[in-house]
Amino acid sequence: xxxxTEAVRVIDSKRGDAVFVATMNANNVSFGLPTVTSNxxxxxxxxxxxxxxxxxxxxxxxxQPQRKIMILDGDGSLLMNLGSMVxxxxxxxxxxxxxxxxxxxxxxxxxxxxxGRGRADWEEMAKGAGYAAVFxxxxxxxxxxxxxxxxxxxxxxxxxxxxAPEIENTxxxxxxRPARSVLTAFKExxxxxxxx
Amino acid sequence: xxxxxxxxxxxxxxNELKKNDVTHVVWLPDSETNFMYELLTGDSSLxxxxxxxxxxTMAIAAGLWVGGKKPVVLIQNTGIFESxxxxxxxxxxxxxxxxxxxxYRGWSRHGLTNDSAARFIEHILHAWxxxxxxxxxxxxxxxxxxxxxxxxxxxxxxxxxxxxxxGA
Numbered sequence: 001x002x003x004x005t006e007a008v009r010v011i012d013s014k015r016g017d018a019v020f021v022a023t024m025n026a027n028n029v030s031f032g033l034p035t036v037t038s039n040x041x042x043x044x045x046x047x048x049x050x051x052x053x054x055x056x057x058x059x060x061x062x063x064q065p066q067r068k069i070m071i072l073d074g075d076g077s078l079l080m081n082l083g084s085m086v087x088x089x090x091x092x093x094x095x096x097x098x099x100x101x102x103x104x105x106x107x108x109x110x111x112x113x114x115x116g117r118g119r120a121d122w123e124e125m126a127k128g129a130g131y132a133a134v135f136x137x138x139x140x141x142x143x144x145x146x147x148x149x150x151x152x153x154x155x156x157x158x159x160x161x162x163x164a165p166e167i168e169n170t171x172x173x174x175x176x177r178p179a180r181s182v183l184t185a186f187k188e189x190x191x192x193x194x195x196x
Numbered sequence: 197x198x199x200x201x202x203x204x205x206x207x208x209x210x211n212e213l214k215k216n217d218v219t220h221v222v223w224l225p226d227s228e229t230n231f232m233y234e235l236l237t238g239d240s241s242l243x244x245x246x247x248x249x250x251x252x253t254m255a256i257a258a259g260l261w262v263g264g265k266k267p268v269v270l271i272q273n274t275g276i277f278e279s280x281x282x283x284x285x286x287x288x289x290x291x292x293x294x295x296x297x298x299x300y301r302g303w304s305r306h307g308l309t310n311d312s313a314a315r316f317i318e319h320i321l322h323a324w325x326x327x328x329x330x331x332x333x334x335x336x337x338x339x340x341x342x343x344x345x346x347x348x349x350x351x352x353x354x355x356x357x358x359x360x361x362x363g364a
Contacts, residue, residue: 021259044262049285052255055247056286059259059267062220062245083248087256091245186290189262 001164002140004028004101009036010140011070011099014147017196018068018097019044019060019189023053024108026072026101029176030166033072040180041192048182051080054088054098061093061155064193068095068151075102075122076114082125088156089130096156098131103165111167126158138162204360206232208337209297213242216344219265220245222253226272226299229358250275254282254353257294268344272299273317273357283353288324293347295340300330300357321355328355 008026012033020043022033027045029035037043046056057071078085078100088096104117126134133153137143143161150159168175180188209232213221221236222245223229236244247253250271257267271279276298287294302311309315321328327346329339340356347354 046286048289049255050281052252052282052286055252055255056259058245059222059256059261059265060263061259062243062256063260063263063265081249081252084252087245087247087252182285183290186258186262186292190264193263 001138001162002143004032004103004163004166005035006140007101007143007161007163008033008072010143010147011072012036012038014151015039015042015070016068017042018070019064019193020070020072021046021053021057021060022072023047023049023051023077024074026074026099027178028108028166028168029178030168034178041188043180044185044189045178045180046182046185047178051077053077054081054084057096057098058084058088058091058093061096062091065093065095067193068097069093071096071098073098073100074107075100075104076106079114079116085126085129085131085158089132092132092156094132094155097151097159098126098156099159099161101161101163103163105165105167107165108168110169111165122158122160126160131156131158133157135159204331204333204337204358206235208334209340210235210239210242212337212340213268216341217266218268218344219243220257220260220267221270222247222256222260222267223270224248224250224253224272224275226275226301229270229272229297229299232270249278251279251282254279254286254292254294254296258286258290258292261292261294268295268297270297273301273313276317276320277313283324283326287353288326291351292353293351294353295343295347296353296355297340298355298357300359303357303359317357326353326355328357330357330359332359
């Protein structure tokens with residue numbers, strides 16, 4: 001399994017001017033995007049909108065076809081919005097890269113298993129939904145050597161990452177909060193995009 | 197005394213959208229908006245984004261909006277009930293100036309309606325503080341322009357209830 005933060009770090013190292021649309025696990029202050037980001041102005045955290053990273057990412061990909069849009073999704077989140085995989089493949093944005101952080105649990109609510117853990121096959125679901133290319137990594141070395149091929153592929157691309165669960169069990173009010181709110185990100189992203 | 201035919205044509209809606217530089221229609225088909233499909237697919241100036249479930253629409257629209265485009269959402273009132281968290285989190289909370297065209301299933305000016313989709317929808321919009329306009333004829337279509345202006349001015353979602361099925 002891949003360490004969550006290390007997975008984000010590898011993707012971030014190759015992002016260039018890509019926008020990160022991140023939800024829940026991939027955006028967790030303790031082990032996700034904010035700890036390693038190299039271009040915060042192009043980070044688009046939408047933790048408050050459960051399951052909708054893939055949908056927001058699709059909208060951005062259609063609006064900004066010249067720029068890579070990288071969705072950092074969670075398995076619990078995507079399970080709530082499975083139809084979006086078909087919606088994405090139907091519009092077929094060539095600049096959309098959908099990374100799924102698959103840890104098998106609802107990490108931010110205490111680690112309860114997600115439905116279908118060990119049964120549902122994300123790689124097959126992505127192929128069946130119609131993504132142009134599908135990758136599957138379960139160790140950091142393969143991800144590190146394979147990331148260039150992933151990002152050289154024409155989208156929409158789906159990448160399943162088997163990540164180790166990092167369970168949040170502290171009280172919600174005691175958890176660290178991201179420095180940038182969702183609303184701030186919405187206000188700042190258009191200006192960042194306009195800079196090219 | 198003359199009576200006006202209670203019908204709205206899809207061309208009237210589309211003309212209003214184009215007049216206001218709308219770029220994308222994010223939608224899931226319903227019987228109230230059925231006849232728009234052929235016109236929309238044949239019109240290259242409006243990009244149609246079909247979805248599998250209505251809650252996707254506000255989220256896709258949010259991405260389009262923050263990316264510099266001007267989308268509208270087109271779904272049925274039943275889909276609004278399904279979309280509550282998207283309207284909250286990606287409409288109201290982030291001040292998205294989104295116009296939602298909503299097929300008003302069960303709407304009637306006459307007698308009682310037994311359709312709970314019709315009985316609840318205006319109450320739901322009131323609860324969210326979302327203003328709305330009703331359109332039933334081609335003459336009403338200009339209310340879409342009012343809704344788009346209001347959404348932009350107030351930086352929040354505005355609804356347009358489509359009260360009759362479209363004429364062919």
